[in-house]
């Protein structure tokens with residue numbers, strides 16, 4: 539890990555056990571999004587300890603958590619009816635998630651220039667003007683996604 543990341547990772551390890559109790563992070567991903575760019579709904583998967591910290595920098599965006607599609611869902615449904623929570627990713631904020639949000643939901647960022655703020659936004663108070671119905675993305679957003687990659691042999695069940 540580069541030196542400049544150490545204080546950040548130490549602070550995350552002190553304040554949350556989400557990325558691996560007692561162990562901390564060993565994997566940091568830098569993503570850059572221009573306004574209008576997003577990341578498709580996905581699950582971070584079994585190679586990681588099931589918890590993640592996302593530090594947001596520069597322009598804001600909104601992360602949408604959607605329930606995974608089940609066998610009884612209508613094939614043609616767009617996904618909005620499976621939306622369970624939205625989180626405004628404000629500059630210099632940290633999103634930590636694990637548990638159901640990690641295992642039972644997909645997370646993604648829409649490819650939009652302006653985010654609609656509806657009743658699914660769980661952190662309205664973090665917005666500059668609580669009560670606004672639109673959040674302009676405005677410019678480039680950088681995120682650091684901090685996780686712990688598990689030892690592959692453990693994940694595959696090969697270790698005794």
Ligand SMILES: O=C(O)CCC(=O)C(=O)O
Pocket residue numbers: 567569577582592627645681683
């Ligand atoms: O950039 C973000 O805020 C999310 C990134 C993400 O979900 C991922 O890298 O798995």
Ligand SMILES: [Fe+2]
Pocket residue numbers: 580581582645
């Ligand atoms: Fe992700």
